[in-house]
Amino acid sequence: MSEGGPLPNQHENKGESFGPWGHRILCLLILTIILYSQNNIMNILNQIEITNNSLRIIIQFVTIVILLGLGHRLLRRN
Numbered sequence: 001m002s003e004g005g006p007l008p009n010q011h012e013n014k015g016e017s018f019g020p021w022g023h024r025i026l027c028l029l030i031l032t033i034i035l036y037s038q039n040n041i042m043n044i045l046n047q048i049e050i051t052n053n054s055l056r057i058i059i060q061f062v063t064i065v066i067l068l069g070l071g072h073r074l075l076r077r078n
Contacts, residue, residue, distance in 0.1 A: 023075060026071075026074070026075055027071075027075065030067075030068070030071035030074075030075075033067070033071075034064055034067050034068065034071075037067065038060065038064070041059070041060055041063055042056075042060075045059065045060075
């Protein structure tokens, strides 16, 4: 069998790497932003006057998952 070259998409999305410590610091930064923003989420839900606790928990969970997804996207770029 002949050895072929690399696949065309194999070298895509290779950004500059921060290294493991940069990645850890960015992870901690993202987690602290999420923890501090949870208080803001509660304030927004109070202003909208959502009183159903199960609905509040679902909205908080979805918001936190979205924030974690965005943070993960940022970490994957670097």
